[in-house]
Each structure stands twice: as C-alpha cells, then as structure tokens.
Amino acid sequence: MARMTAERLAKAREQEKTISAEDLAKVKGLAESMAKPIRSFIFKTPDEEGMTYESLSIQSDDGTALEAWYIPAKEKSDKLVIFNHALPMCRAGFPGHFGMPWAGFDAVEIDFIIQYKHLTDAGYNVLTYDFRNHGNSASANGGIAGIGNFEWRDCVGVKKWVDAHPELSKMKVALYSQCLGADSQYRAMLERPELFENVQCMVNPLVVNMPFIFDAFSELYGINQYQELIDLELIKLGGFTAEECQAANWAHAVKVPTFIMQVKNDEWTRQPDDGMKTFNALVNAPEKEIFWLDSTKRFRDGYNWFGREPKMVLDFLAKYMG
Template sequence: MFGNMISNMMTKPYQSPLFDSPEAYGLDYENVEFPATDGTILRGWLIKGGTDKVIVESHFGVQCNRGGWSPEGKGPIKPWKEDIKFLRQAKHFVDNGYSFLMYDLRGHGESDLGPKPWVSWGPEEAKDVLGAVDYISGRPEFANASIGLLSICMGSGATTYSYGLEDGMQTRKNVKALVAVQPLLYSCFVDALGMPGFLQRAGAKVTKERLGFDLAEPNFLDHVPNINIPTMVVQNQNDPWTQLDMVNDYYNRLNTTKELKMLDIEKSRFAAYNWVGTNAADVQAWFDKHL
C-alpha cells in the first residue's frame, strides 16, 4: 500500500489538467502536435513572434503542464497559493521579438503517454525535448532561427539527459543557449523531504517495477559536461526541497560559458518557478546575449 502511494506521488501521469490559454493574453498562437524522438505524440502551443529566435520551454514535472501549475485539486497542503502561469514569460518573450514553443511532456497535459506510461523524472522525457527542437527546426519559417532552451526542474533534468543520448542535443547546431531552472535529482528531492527510509524503499520497489529502473539510479550530473552551449543555472537558495551542493555540482561540471543566478526569495521551491514569470526580462537577457 505505502509503495503504491509513494510511487503514485512521484510517477503517476496526468496529475494536472490544462488550466490556461494564450487567448487570455491576446497572443497569436497555433495548437501544435509533433513526435518525440521515440514517436510519442506531444501537444502544445506555438506562440508566434519573430522568426529568427525561438524559445523552447520544458516545464517541471508530475503536477505541472505547459500552462504552468495550479493549486486547484492539489489537496489541503499546497506548496504555493496561486496559479503559476507560464504564459506570462511567453508573452514577455513574444513582445520582445521571440517565438515561444510551450508543450506538454509525455504523460502531462494533453500529450500522450510514452511506451513506459509513467513519469520518469527526465530519462524518458529527454526524447521529448529533442522532439520539440526537431519540430521547430523542421518548420520552414524557423529554418535559420537560433533556439534557446528554457528548462524548468524536471525539464532541466530531461534537457541534461538529452545531452547523454546517442545523436543527442549537442548535435542540434541551431540550439544556442540554455537556462536551467532548479535542476533536481530525484534522490536529493526525497532526501530533502525527510521521507523515512522505509517509505523510500517501498516506493522505489514499485517504481522500479513500473519503469524498469530505480529513480534514484540515473544521474543527469554525468551528462552535464556534454552541454556545449552557454548555460545559466537559476536556483532559489531558500528552496527547502533540494540540496544546494547538488546544484553547485551541476554548475561546476559545466564546461562552457556559464552563470549561476542564486535567488534570495521566499522559502519555497515554487517561488523560483513563479520568479521566471515575474522576472522574465532577467531570463531574456541571457538569451539576448547568446542567441
């Protein structure tokens, strides 16, 4: 019983229905669908701005989707009280000449399940990030565009894993810069939560049966040195759900132009997710410099 409960918390798909729309922001957009590199069908919005610079945003996992995060339906104890609307940063970028691709990772929002019908915290979702870049690259209007990756939490993990795959992200020459917001290893997360060892073990047993591997085993830090584009790492230093040593390790393993933007904001992991929308100009500055 405990094993199923813990595993469901961490790997059960479709925990967050889509709650927002570009229409509410007056944005010109297109509903799109495209395949991940393993053929899984992903769905999203292409917010239309300029054609020479495109941001591909990959959201955080489990209780999120391309529109962001909503406290609705998340139980009595909520990590954040208000909607975190990713369309805020989309509007900012589009108003400043970018186009913006927002899509649902597999098992989230309106995208299909993959061959492994559970959330994997990045190893499977890496194929989604690659598919999103390939989709934009294949559209004629973006044939000469520079692509920036805005990758949030599990999106950061998935993006980093994509650099460890055969024919991985480092072969996509039109990808020019990355902003990685709060990359998080599963093992660091459950340790930071203070989850008792017996619960971790019970959940891990069920998850391994579902995914074929223990979520604590894959380590995206091994693939960080393969990242070959300028990278800014954003982290709330007051985030209680991570280990800052891991974030510093991620940053130190980068062998490229880099910046660590350590935020001093509210004591919540979700504060940094919200920060992206309220401080989109700070994020854009990195892409302006490198795209």
C-alpha cells in the first residue's frame, strides 16, 4: 500500500512551494514532536508509595532492551497486570511539573506510581515497562516513534518474557494499555495473536487514532490546511503518516473484553469521533465498554483519572480476573 497517494503527495509538494517560513516551522515542529518525542525520566519510584519492587531488563521481540519494574501485590496473588504508557511518558508517568523541556508538552505531573498502588492493594501483581525511545529503555529505529508500528514488538517481548517466567507464566493476565500503549498492543495482537489468547481482559485509557490528533493540533497552530505536508514531513523523519498510526487499523485483532476510557470534551482530539472509531472497530472483542470522562476538557487529565478514581477500573478487572 502506498505511503501517500499520488494526489496527496503532489499536494504536499505544492504546499512546500507556497507555505510561509513561519507555518513551515510549525509543520516541521508538529511532525518532529510526534516522530521524535522528548524522553521522560523516572522521577518517582514505587517505594515512595510503600511498595517493594524489582528492577528488570526485558528484551523486546527485536532485541531492544526495555527497562521495567515488577511490583508484587500487597498479599500473595496469582493475578498480573501488564501496564504500559503513552507518548512521551515513561513507567513513572510524565514530569511536566519539572519545567522545560517537558512543560513544553504539558506542564502537568502524571503519576502512574499511585495507580500501581491501587492495583497492588487490590491484589494484582504489576509488570510495567518503558517503551523503546522512552524512559530508560534503549533507543531503536533511529529514535523514531512508530505509534504502534515499531512498539508492538515491545508488547510482544514483554509477553514472551512473562510466558517464560516460572511464576508469572502461571498467573491470570490483564493488560492496562494506554494511548501509544493501546495502539501498540492492538498491533501486537494482530502480529502475534497466539501470545494473547490467555489474556483475561484489557483496559485502554485514551486509545488514539492519529489523524484526529494532527487535525486538532494543526488547527490549534493555524496550519490545518497542511495535513498532506505534515504527513510528508513525518515520512522524511523516518516516521509514519497519520493514517498509518491508528488503533482502528488493528482493533479487529482484539479478542478480549475491553474497557475504553475517553475524555468527552477534550481539547487535543476530536471526540466522540476518535473514541467511537476505535470502539466500533473492536468487532471481535467478546465484550466492550466505553466510558466518557466529562469532568475535564483536558485530554491529559485522563491519564491521572485511574489514580484519582480507581473504582471503575478495579471493578472491570475484578469482573474478568476473578
């Protein structure tokens, strides 16, 4: 399949000739922010919330070294949640409260550690990891984010590691996969379906289809007429076009009960179109639910939702994990 149609490529080339220097800088900046995300750092660890943990290095399916934590449940348990993160975050969350450069993306703290606390207190062991090019994990693919097109291999590598582990392989498994993590997990289920046959259920906060993200951001920056040129800039960087980075492209491979959460009136995506495109594409999920968070207009607040209001997620997990 062509990366861009001949018509769209011709339009992008014409846009290159007529765009102002100011708008071109915005186009290039938007493309680079997605294709080459800033690295978040580990600004908090599980012991700060009273949890014990083990630091691990796990190989992705292509050999990329992924840094991870295993956090045992408060009491002995046979239940495991594999937890991953969004772009440009890490397993600790997002350090926007530390100022630049992270505050340039958003000046907010997103805390995943308290979410692990909710899970371990509720009887779940947690395995969480940094994607390639994020946190403390190794660089790969020239540092380019694939929005699932590369990172699915990380989901596969982690699951293979679990399946080979003498204790974790015997546990019931659920997935908590958000944003970039959800896109990657869907693609992993498409590429290696046999690995995920024993997954009990999956939670997907803020799963995304990138055309909606680029439409919203480019409108914010006043460059909405340059979607074709944005795609061309992504290709030049070694990344993927917006159409190639969609959870809905791979959602048919999901065959487990799935809970999606979206921010109803968020300012960073087009809702309900984005969320419903994914939800409707989950045609093989035996059960599916979608929850619309309407207490905020900020997409990024959705990442802290489970930390602040854990009941709905815990009830969903308990329904399928026993």
